[in-house]
Amino acid sequence: KHDTESIYFVINTGSQSTLNNTAAVTNRFFSMLGKCTTVTGNISFEAAAQSSLATFGTRYTGSSRENMLSSRLIILWGWDPNITRYGSDTSFYLTRAKKAGARIICVDPRNNHSGQALADRWLPIRPGTDTAMLLAMAHEMITNKLYDKEFTKKYTFGFDRFQDYVTGIEDGIVKNPEWASFICGISPEPIKELAREYATTRPAALMTGWAPGRTAYGEQFHRAASTLAAITGNIGIEGSFVSGGTDQIDLGRIGQNIFLPDTDHNLIHKTEIYDALIHGRSAGHASNCKLLYITGCNMLNQFLNLNKGKKALMSQDFIITHELFLTPTARFADIILPAAHFLEYNDIGQPWSGGPYTIFMHKASNNTSGSKSDLEIFKEISRRMGIKDYSEKSDSQWLGEFLESEPSFPGLVSLKENGTYKFSCEHPIIAFKEQIENPGDNPFPTPSGKIEIFSDRFARLKDPSIPPIPKYIASWEGPEDDMIKDYPIQLITPHSRARINSQLDNIKSMEKLKNDRLWMSTEDARVRDIKDGDIVYMFNNRGRISTQVRVTDRIMPGVASLDQGQWYNPDSQGVDHGGCANILTLDKRSPAGAFCSNTCLIQIKKA
Ligand SMILES: Nc1nc2c(c(=O)[nH]1)N[C@H]1C(S)=C(S)[C@@H](COP(=O)(O)OP(=O)(O)OC[C@H]3O[C@@H](n4cnc5c(=O)[nH]c(N)nc54)[C@H](O)[C@@H]3O)O[C@H]1N2
Ligand SMILES: Nc1nc2c(c(=O)[nH]1)N[C@H]1C(S)=C(S)[C@@H](COP(=O)(O)OP(=O)(O)OC[C@H]3O[C@@H](n4cnc5c(=O)[nH]c(N)nc54)[C@H](O)[C@@H]3O)O[C@H]1N2
C-alpha cells in the first residue's frame, strides 16, 4: 500500500556469522525491494572510527595482541578486556606481558576487573573528562621537553597548532595538570607522573577502550589519545599501540561484499530513530514509518532513552521482528518470526576486529522447533513477494563462493575438515610499521601524508564542536553542567561478563556470573544512609529504576555504575525492576555521531 521509503528496517547485531549474518541478509532483502529507511551510526565505536579516519586516514589501526609482550608500560584507559575480551587472545597476552615485567596502570572511574587483577596503580577519573587529562599530560611533556621531537616532526602534521592550544596561546587557558585536575578529579601530581612515565618508558602502549568515546564529545578522547601516542613516538614500533583508534586489523575478510546490492537507503542515526518514528516528516525526517522491521536487535532495551522508545513503538501501526526470545522489544511486535540460533546451522566465523584466522562454525544442534535462519526467512518472503534472486543457492553454495572470492582462502571442504584457517603473515602485526620504517614510500593515507594532529577532514567541517585539533569541550550532563545540582551522580553502564549486551540475561544458568548491582562509592552511600545490599531508587527526569546496591571502594565518589543489558521489567508505575540502564540515558549523539551511553546524570536514594 505504501512506498518502500516508509519501511524502516532496524539492524544492529544478531548473528555475526558470515552468511547467516543478520544485518547482511536483512540489508540484502530490503535493498532488493527498493529504497527504504534504515539506521546508521556504529553504536559501539563511532567516535573511535571518526577519530581514526581523521587522524590516520583509515579505520584500520589495530595491532595483534602478542605485540604487548614487548611493552614496558601498558595503560588500560577505559579498557577492561578481561571482561569485554577484545579478541580471544587479549587477556592471555596481557597477563603474559605483566609477567614479563610491564608496568600496568588503570585510568577508569572504576578499578575495573582487569585493573583489579593486573594494575600496579588505579587513577580514578570522572567519566567524560578524559580529554582534559590527556591534554594536561601533553602539556607536561611539551613544557618539560619530554615529547619525542624528532618523531613528531617527521611523522605528524599540525603539532604547532596543538601546542598553541595546550599552552594557552590560542585561547588564554593553559591546559596544565592543575587545570585538568579541577575537571577530571585526579590531583596534578599523578597526572604529571603518568605523563613523565608515558613519555620516557619506551615502548609504551596506551590501550584505549571504546567506553570513554561513548560520551558527549567522545571523539575528542580518541583524537587526544592518538596525539599522545604520536608525540611520544609510540606508533608503528613493536610494543607500542595506535591509541584512540578502532583497533581493527585490515586482513582479508570474506563474503558479504558480493552479497550486498548497492542501494542508498534513507539514513537515520540510531539516537534519532525514536524521534523519527514519532514525528517522521513533520520533524524533517526522510519519511513517515508505516512498517517497522527489526532483526537481531533488542532496540527498546539497548538504545538510549527507553521511555521515549516505548512511546515510539506504541505509535507504530505495524512492527515485525525476527527473534529467538520474547525480549522487551519483541513484546511490542505484531508479528514475531522465530529465528534459528547460529548453533543450528553451518557457517563461517571471523574474529573480533579481524585477527589472522577464520573458523568453520559447525552446526552443533538440530533445529527441532521449526524456527528458521534469517536468510531462510527472507528467502521464503522473497519467494512469496516475487523478488527474484534473493537467494537461489544453498548455504554451502554461498559459503563456497565466498571462499572462492578470496584467492588466498582454502575451499569449503578443506576449511570444514580442518576447522580453522590461519593466514600466513608477519608477527606481531603492527599498525603503520611501514609508514614509520620507510615513510618515503609509505605516506599515511591522510591529505598531508602524515599523522594528522590537525585534521584536514575535521577542519573542512567548520564546526566548532568538531575542532580540527583535539580539544576539551565541557560535556552536557557532565560535572560542569548545571543539571548536576539536582542529579549529582554520573552514571556509567559497562558491559557485563554474564551477557552479550542484553543476550543471555534470560538464561538461568548465567545468574551466578552476574554482577548486576549498582556500584556506589562508600562516601556517596554514607551521605545517603545507604548500606551494602540496600534497595535504592536511581532516577532522573527520564525514568526510575529500583535496584540493589553494592557499596565499594572500587568506584570513585560522584560516579555510579550499573552493568548494561539487563532486561527492562516495569511495574504499573513505570518503575523498572529489571535494571535496564537505558531508562535513564538521553538519546543525544556526540557531534561526530557517538552513542553517548556513558553521559548521564542521576540521583540515588534509599527506597
Ligand atoms: N562479556 C562481554 N563482552 C563484550 C560485550 C558484552 O556485552 N559482554 N559487548 C561487546 C561489545 S558490543 C562492545 S561494543 C565492547 C564494549 O567495550 P568497551 O566499550 O571498551 O566496554 P565497557 O564495558 O563499556 O567499558 C570499559 C571500561 O570503561 C570504563 N568507562 C566508562 N566510561 C568511562 C569514561 O568516561 N572514561 C574512562 N576512562 N573510563 C570509562 C568502564 O568503567 C569500564 O571499566 O565489548 C564487547 N565485549
Ligand atoms: N546503556 C548502555 N546501552 C548500550 C551500551 C552501553 O554500553 N550502555 N552498549 C551499546 C552497544 S556497544 C551495543 S553493540 C548495543 C547492542 O544492542 P543490540 O544489537 O540490541 O544487542 P543485543 O542486546 O545483544 O540484542 C540482539 C538481539 O538479537 C537476537 N538474536 C541473536 N541472534 C540472532 C539471530 O541469529 N537472528 C535474529 N533475528 N536475532 C538474533 C537476540 O536474542 C537479542 O535479542 O547496545 C548498546 N546499548
Ligand SMILES: [Mo]
Ligand atoms: Mo557494541
